[in-house]
Amino acid sequence: MKDINRKIIERESYDVIVVGGGIAGVAAAVAAARGGAETLLIEKSVNLGGLATNGLISWYEPLCDGQGTQMVKGIAEELIKLCAKYSFDNIPKHWGGSGHNTPRNDRYSTFFSPTVFSAALDEFVTANGVKLRFDTLTTYPVMNGNLCEGVIAESCSGTEYFGAKVVIDATGDASVMYRAGMPTVEGKNYMTYVAHWCNMDGAKKLCDDADFSAFRQWMGIGSDMFGNGHPEGMKRISGTNADDITEYMLTGKACLLKKIKNMDKDSFDIMTLPFMPQLRTIRRLQGATDFNAVDGETYDDAIGNCGDFRPNGAGKHYQIPFGALYNEDFPNILAAGRVISAPQGDGWEIARVIPNCALTGEAAGKAAALYALSGYSFENIRSEHMDKIFV
Numbered sequence: 001m002k003d004i005n006r007k008i009i010e011r012e013s014y015d016v017i018v019v020g021g022g023i024a025g026v027a028a029a030v031a032a033a034r035g036g037a038e039t040l041l042i043e044k045s046v047n048l049g050g051l052a053t054n055g056l057i058s059w060y061e062p063l064c065d066g067q068g069t070q071m072v073k074g075i076a077e078e079l080i081k082l083c084a085k086y087s088f089d090n091i092p093k094h095w096g097g098s099g100h101n102t103p104r105n106d107r108y109s110t111f112f113s114p115t116v117f118s119a120a121l122d123e124f125v126t127a128n129g130v131k132l133r134f135d136t137l138t139t140y141p142v143m144n145g146n147l148c149e150g151v152i153a154e155s156c157s158g159t160e161y162f163g164a165k166v167v168i169d170a171t172g173d174a175s176v177m178y179r180a181g182m183p184t185v186e187g188k189n190y191m192t193y194v195a196h197w198c199n200m201d202g203a204k205k206l207c208d209d210a211d212f213s214a215f216r217q218w219m220g221i222g223s224d225m226f227g228n229g230h231p232e233g234m235k236r237i238s239g240t241n242a243d244d245i246t247e248y249m250l251t252g253k254a255c256l257l258k259k260i261k262n263m264d265k266d267s268f269d270i271m272t273l274p275f276m277p278q279l280r281t282i283r284r285l286q287g288a289t290d291f292n293a294v295d296g297e298t299y300d301d302a303i304g305n306c307g308d309f310r311p312n313g314a315g316k317h318y319q320i321p322f323g324a325l326y327n328e329d330f331p332n333i334l335a336a337g338r339v340i341s342a343p344q345g346d347g348w349e350i351a352r353v354i355p356n357c358a359l360t361g362e363a364a365g366k367a368a369a370l371y372a373l374s375g376y377s378f379e380n381i382r383s384e385h386m387d388k389i390f391v
C-alpha cells in the first residue's frame, strides 16, 4: 500500500465541542454557548437538523402530556416556535400556533418545513455565538486514558485536531463514545424509507385552503415503527456499518421506484429524497443510569420532564435522569439526543423524539459549560448542582 504522509493540522481549542448538528447537537451547542463556553459545533453534512430536517421527519412530537399540561420546556420550546416562525405550522391556537388545519390530537406539536427550519437553525446557532463547522466529519476522539482531549476531523481543509475540555456526542449513532471506548449498545431497525412528494390532490388543497402540510406529503415506504411493512426476508440492522446502510438505502429507493412505476407519471413529483438513513435506533451509551420511561418515576438528578407522544401515551409523565447522559468512568464526554442511555423499548422510544432530543441536548450543553468553566465533575453536578441543569 502507498504510504500517505498526512499531516494533522492543529486548530484552536474550545471549552466545549459538540459533534453532530441534529436537534440534540443544536440544543447542546446553544446551551453551552449561553453558559459562557467557547463552543464548536461540528456537522458532517451542510445543513443543521439531522433526521428532523435532512431525514425529512418534519413532525415535531408534542411538548405536552395530551391532557393540557406542558411537559418539555426550554430550548425544545424555542425550537418548536422556530420551526413555525418562517413557514407553515399547525400548532393549536391554545398552544400559541396558527391553529391552521387542526393538528393530530390537538397537542403541542406540529408539522414543519424541513428546509425552512434547517435554514432557521443556522441563524439560531450563529446568533447564540456558536462556532459552526459544516462538511466536517469527526473521525476519532483523542483519548488520554479515559479523558478526551479533543477530536480529529476530516474535511476539505485536511485532517484537523481540535482540542476541548468537554466533548458532547450528538451524532445519533454514538460513534464518538464508541470510539472513545465507552460501553455502548446497538439497536435494531426495521426498514423505513420516507420521501417527500406532492400531487394534484395536495395542490388543490393548497390552492383551496393554503394547506402546505397537505401539499408537502410523506411518501412512506417499508415499515412503521412496529415492523408492519418490513420487507420480507430483510434482516434488521443497527446501522453501524456502511455495507448495511448501503443495502438499507438501496432497498428503500428500489421500493420507492417500484411504487411510483405504477403511478401516472404526470400526476406527481418526488420533492426530495432523505439525505440520511432513517434509522430510529443505531447505537447508544450505557450510562450511569438508564432512562426506562416509567410513568410517574422521578429522579433527584432529573434534567427535566417529558410526556409520551404515542396514541396511548396521553397523561403519562416521565423524568430523564442526568445519569443517562454520561458514564462514570469517562470524566468529560456527554451524550445528547437519541444516543443517551435508554434501553430499546419504552426508554429509547421516548428519548429519541425531537423535543426530548432538544431536552437532553440542552442539559448536556449546560453541564458541559459548568464542567469547562467551573471545574465541576459530572458526579459533583449530579449531587449538588442540578438546579443549574434542570430545564
Ligand SMILES: Cc1cc2nc3c(=O)[nH]c(=O)nc-3n(C[C@H](O)[C@H](O)[C@H](O)COP(=O)(O)OP(=O)(O)OC[C@H]3O[C@@H](n4cnc5c(N)ncnc54)[C@H](O)[C@@H]3O)c2cc1C
Binding pocket: 019, 020, 021, 022, 023, 024, 025, 042, 043, 044, 045, 048, 049, 050, 051, 052, 057, 059, 060, 061, 136, 137, 138, 139, 170, 171, 172, 173, 175, 192, 194, 277, 278, 279, 280, 336, 337, 338, 339, 352, 353, 354, 355, 357
Ligand atoms: C422513520 C423515523 C420517523 C420518526 N418520526 C418522528 C416524528 O414523527 N417526530 C419526532 O419528534 N421524532 C421522530 N423521529 C425521531 C427523531 O427524528 C430523531 O430521533 C431525532 O431527530 C434525532 O436527533 P439527534 O440530534 O439525536 O440525532 P440526528 O438527527 O441523527 O443528528 C445527528 C447529526 O450528527 C451528524 N453526525 C453524525 N456523525 C457525525 C460525525 N462523525 N461528525 C460530524 N457530524 C456527524 C449527522 O449528520 C446529523 O446531522 C423519527 C425517526 C425516524 C427514523
